[in-house]
Amino acid sequence: MFDTSQARKAPGTGPHRRWRIALLAATAIALALVLSLCATLPSGRDTSTRGTDAWGAPAEPSLGWGLTHTQYSADAGDPGAKETARRALSARSLPQNQHIMGWGANNPEPSPGRYDFAALDSRIGLIRETGGTPVITLCCAPDWMKGGRPGHTDWSRRSLETAPRPEHYDDFAALAATVAERYPDVRHFIVWNEFKGFFDDSRKRWNYEGYTELYNKVHQALKKVNKNNLVGGPYLNMDSFAPGRTSHASILKGPWGSVDQRVLDAFDYWNTHKAGADFAVVDGSSYTHDDGTPPDQFRSVDKFTAIGRWVQERTSLPLWWAEYYVEPGADSDRDRWSESHRKALQAAGMAAMVRGGATTGFYWNPQKRGGQCYGCLWRSTELTDGSGGAPLPMLDLVRRFHSEFPPGTTYRPVDVASDAPNVRVLADDKVVLVVNTLDRAVRAEIDGRTVNMDAYEVLWLRRP
Template sequence: MGRHGWLSGVGRWRLTALLGVAAVAIALVVTLLNTLPGDGSPVGTTPDGDRVHGTPATPARTGPDVGWGFTHTQFSADAGSPEAVARVEERLTGTGPRTDTGTDTGTGAPLPQNQHIMGWGADNPEPAKGRYDFAALDRRIDFARATGATPVITLCCAPDWMKGGEPGTTDWSRAALETAPDPAHYDDFAALAATVARRYPDVRHFVVWNEFKGFWNDAEGRWDQEGYTELYNKVYNALKEVDETLMVGGPYLVMDSVDPRRTDLASTSLRGPWGALDRRVLDAFTYWNTHKAGADFVVVDGSSYTKDDELLPDEFTATDKFTAVGEWVRARTGDLPLWWAEYYVEPADGDDDRTGWSEPHRVAVQAAGLMAMAEGGAGSGFYWNPQNESGPDCAGCLWSPTDTPDGGRELPMGRLLSWFSAAFPPGTRYREVSVAEGDRADVRVLASDRTTLVVSTRDRPVTVRVDGERLRLDAYEVRRLTPTNRPTP
């Protein structure tokens, strides 16, 4: 997970472009070089001299829960046809039409947006110690600002020189990207994290690392929770030194599950019809939770299917795993808000693509997954957006590719995420919903005082009774009910 589109193809800004002329007085060049980072992008300075990129925006949310949004991957709407980019920006800010036909999709506050500091659309931020290249990251943060989003930064991955590579080089192979920094460079990575935090003062939420990448203890056949926690604590402390009000979370573990019949890996304490958690994951989480320097929120990720790509006992019931994991985590972390950094409900093929289901089927199961996470106590989650650079098809994407003027149009998954984010923001109080006994297998339902979301789990039309009201749903239909459009019994 978290691997789609890991290469970075973003070009660099040139110093000459900033100067605007080929010949400039040497004194002016020297002055500029003393105030520019390695990428040559413009910066301002705070009173204490910290570098700031751009004009800091006001995040939509400043508390430890940010709501339901998405993660930028290799291709996103920060580049492409200006018309298509503008179309996505309008949708994400809620200022454009809700659909291409002008009907309302329930878009409310801008969707929070997550971006990694290296990979998934961002270049190596520090190719050599003390030499920075933030051009690509700047553009992603600026895109979030332009759409009024709450930006989130995931502090992964590490420059090559922090993990045995040559300074000034970048190996974009998957194996290299997923290598953790050497322990001798944990302090350097923490310093990079602090530099990032100073550069973007309006970013208030930071996730430390991604999926324990590179943190595996081969000798003992388990996660290297000790190494990750040491890195986490150094980053946590470095960020708090920049600003003690910054919000930091981890451990971003993959909550892997296995067939419950396995006796070597299956947990005996966290299991259900969907499988059993890999006990090594729970051990790693427990170690981090016990030895962490602190946390403002807790982060996990995972899939509803097992490590062997089994959906037990079916794709909708398998999403109950998200609820069970959430309840287990919340029971051990008290009042800490729970985030899902990534969540998956459809097994991928060998190329990490998820194209086996129709879009209505995909959206229905994704809706069930979002419901299950909310029922497990989560207030924030990030959809890993598998955006394509070009082409007419984009399975599971939030918008059509932005390479042409006609691109950037909202797709069904984007509509669902907008609905869910607007209907169930952080702090939502959920209420019990009655479903007729014979109809319970046909629908999934989540409700607050103002919104009810109903999802058909069938590949055929069904008629059900929800809260005493009779509904006829098409195959895999996702329907949002509000007080103004509730049907008559």
């Protein structure tokens, strides 16, 4: 997922900048300390309960369920609408993810050693003010690290997808360290995004050696800033093909299709050669590589469960989903779905990720500036008619899921009878999430209790 933010500046090469770095670093560190001392966490935020201390205490590698900020968010727009959205976010202390360049953030280092953190400061400030746990995704790279001209930024999708050149891996790691120093209360960092720019066209596979080299340099740089910083990767898109396709097919398959073997090879290489990691990160969709609509949308989310179990067979690291999608991007009918349909499919997908062992997931918020926004978490903060910033059904789902099923939850079986094949459930000792997967009313027996559900209804039932 991409955006084309408003153009800023961009920048140069690596070795010749070193003589300036010492002086600039000393200045930047001093400034970061002043800024961090001035920053005030929202009242009532008890960081000790989440293991995240702005001054260096160990952090939790599992965060629960939250969101990723994209091009438009609640840090801009009508003052009243912004306040409404912030109150909605503050109702639950959600983990919130922000990229360092693109998706609402400007070029952080337009020229070597010259920084522009204004937009990123705004987003981190929003997360702090709403009591969220901040997560930073270290993507993307300034143009000068990719062969571009210093002082210029190309915001086209093609440019944003380009990875830094190998001779600038150290420069990108230095930028990551600068970001970590600037935001000392941020403890969770994801390295890069979906292997962007790391596909080797000549070999028709992912350049996992290059990504892992970059990852290891960034990992080392972040741990040097603070040994308690938590770092994860590889943020691979677990792409799949439709059932029956044999090209690049793998043993990781099901009625939803087969995951691309080249993706699995990339994960295995990173997992074997990484310098270290505190959590493993993947993303993906329940639909296929070509945006094919699954014959059964609700059964297709079982792909998330299968991927999670495959990852957990290879590592004991906590599993994060940086992005997850259940609506095919090329399916024009999706914009005509009811919000209840959309919410039910999302709930089923989140439950499927949990069954695969996931402990953290981020909903990619497709926020727009105005008008109708399908699947958004709140109404646009650009609206001045009094409705701006109001929470939408998807935010209610994410908040409730995060509250009811936090990291460390022990999940329990549920006795489902009657219309059992048409409902999805997830439960612990206290609550049962029930999802009607049909566009009609159903009656189900849940733990011996008769439950009548409307089409695509999502229910939360308290257990006796």
